[in-house]
């Protein structure tokens with residue numbers, strides 16, 4: 001072999017080695033941007049409900065009975081969110097004249113015994129003391145097994161329409177802050193929560209509840225609220241109209257409008273979708289979609305610990321999915337796309353839909369009109385290019401590869417399994433994956 005050949009072989013080798021190194025670096029960098037949500041020895045999925053009512057407001061059962069209900073049904077955490085009140089004071093109520101009445105009282109005694117229940121008679125009235133949050137924590141919470149979190153449903157309004165916002169890990173009650181418009185009212189409540197968060201140093205999460213309850217909140221309003229990055233895409237109360245109707249956008253449609261506009265025009269963070277129960281009624285379950293009962297919608301949060309701060313940290317990083325029954329084994333998001341693996345049940349079929357909006361979509365919109373052609377103050381009408389189904393499959397393990405022009409892509413999984421306690425007749429189990437920013441999103445948005 002002559003010197004020239006030796007040299008050229010060396011050059012070729014060098015090129016091969018360099019390319020291999022470069023390739024390796026590229027692989028490493030793309031995997032560094034990928035995030036896989038999957039249980040490991042360090043990380044676990046925690047199941048929780050973030051919307052719960054009790055006798056402290058308009059629910060029909062005692063805090064400890066509700067806490068025990070969730071604990072016995074494989075929930076890891078529960079947030080108590082009564083309307084405009086925290087369960088941290090001394091409060092006595094009439095044993096009979098309350099939403100739960102004698103039935104709830106008898107069940108309470110049967111479950112926790114005479115010793116636990118405090119009763120008194122005042123001016124001939126038989127009263128029972130409502131246990132405080134801290135007492136219920138001492139009774140039911142267990143380290144690494146079951147966590148109870150203090151919350152409040154800040155129940156505000158504008159005009160005659162409800163604006164309800166839930167807080168998780170609130171430290172002091174926040175009264176409805178009011179405002180001169182829907183947006184300002186939501187913003188004032190978010191600001192109050194942020195101020196408390198800064199003052200106390202405790203993470204507090206705020207989310208917009210049931211936007212379609214009385215069709216109060218539109219996509220255009222909600223998208224503009226700064227610091228409001230969570231909303232209920234699914235709420236198990238039978239009268240909150242998640243699915244909308246011919247003149248009202250569904251909560252999923254609202255989600256897609258908000259995501260598209262926030263990413264493409266408003267330069268705001270993505271909105272995350274939660275599933276919650278909003279339970280008020282806890283007796284004779286299941287009622288078959290007649291009442292607002294527990295066990296319908298929840299979040300699965302991937303976290304290091306079953307601790308409030310850790311869970312909120314994961315929620316704020318988007319490390320969770322929402323479910324009304326479907327369980328997932330793995331969700332991967334990277335700059336290449338999304339992968340999903342369903343924890344499939346035998347005999348059940350699943351459909352995965354990858355949904356998103358691409359650059360250059362038809363961005364025109366028009367107001368919704370009523371029967372008489374009059375403009376309605378509801379979410380506007382947009383083209384079908386907003387929130388399009390980009391891929392649909394019946395595999396239980398599927399991936400979506402970015403094409404290069406997506407603002408975002410999210411996924412919805414629908415099973416053929418009927419919900420055990422549906423919020424409407426014929427409801428099947430579903431899951432909602434949080435949105436991933438696509439390559440079409442403006443640069444400053446890709447982290």
Ligand SMILES: [Zn+2]
Nearest residue numbers: 153164209210
């Ligand atoms: Zn509400």
Ligand SMILES: [Zn+2]
Nearest residue numbers: 051053153278
């Ligand atoms: Zn509620």
